[in-house]
Amino acid sequence: MRILFYDTKNYDKVSFEQQLSNFPGIEIEYVKGDLAPKSAVMANGYDAVCAFVSSDVGEETLKVLHENGVRLVLMRCAGFNNVDLDAAKRFGIKVFRVPGYSPEAVAEHAMMLALAANRHVHKSYVKVRENDFSLGGLMGINFYQKVAGIVGTGKIGAAMARICHGFGMKVLAYDVYRNPSLDFAEYVSLDELLAKSDLISLHCPLTEETYHLINRDTIQKMKDGVILVNTSRGGLVKTDHLIEGIRAHKFFAVGLDVYEEEVANVFEDRSDEILEHSTTARLLSFPNVIITSHQGFFTEEALSAISETTLANALVWEKGEASVNEV
DSSP states (O other), X not given: OEEEEOSOOHHHHHHHHHHHTTSTTOEEEEOSSOOOTTTGGGGTTOSXXXXXXXXXXXXXXXXXXXXXXXXXXXXXXXXXXXXOHHHHHHTTOEEEOOSOSOHHHHHHHHHHHHHHHXXXXXXHHHHHHTTOOXXXXXXXXXXXXXXXXXXXXXXXXXXXXXXXXXXXXXXXXXXXSOOXXXXXXXXXOHHHHHHHOSEEEEOOOOOTTTTTOBSHHHHHTSOTTEEEEEOSXXXXXXXXXXHHHHHTTOEEEEEESOOGGGGTTTOGGGGGGOOOTXXXXXXXXXXXXXXXXXXXXXXXXXXXXXXXXXXXXXXXXXXXXXXXXXX
């Protein structure tokens, strides 16, 4: 079985090559360019392509893949909103994903952002490097006995809820489905969670229903001085409205690992709402905002799980077996 691996980073290649010895019969060719309609023709002669959440797996791309004999798209990530599933079905292309590679990795990063933003670690780091040990502008709050609002309680959200509980926080949760393992959490409406939470952490998928979940209206429902963290998907937050809230001193701090422009081509009928890449720079201009480079998943354990599950998905497809990882 031959797989063409798009948007290859050095760490991707190292991780997948380490796993290949456990999957005889699979060959991988790595290319640096990302999957898109123009680059899809490169997959001629391959059985499958391996793509990421940033890849363009829309109708035009899938049409080119189909014309070049590709029958499988392996998403080496949990998200798949960038895949036109109707077109994939029409062209007879199966799509698999990695739904739960390391929920603790992302949850730990979310708490790191919350803590660092709260205690102004980014500002303190710069000040100390300049031999300035003054404490002005560095005061934070205790998380102990504060309220954490977890929006989305799947594997990652549940891991974040357990971390917050370990900090001695009261945990409020909002989700369509309740997670029975979170017996310490209180499930409430979204409005109640927004109104009562000192820390709000987003852990839900990007869908038509959750797109711009954080907007002017929902921000106004939050407590003054709230800390907002998003390690899930950039499109959950309407950035212009977030900036309004920051300027109005609604937020004590904001920590982001994802950005709205990452999903700029997902909802084509809402192109008027898509932001320019400059929005990230605008957010970075605020001293109470910390932004990281979509690295929440980036641990040795997570990369190993991603490569192993992706290759296992390929074998399952080749054998014609059913899998919960098929989208």
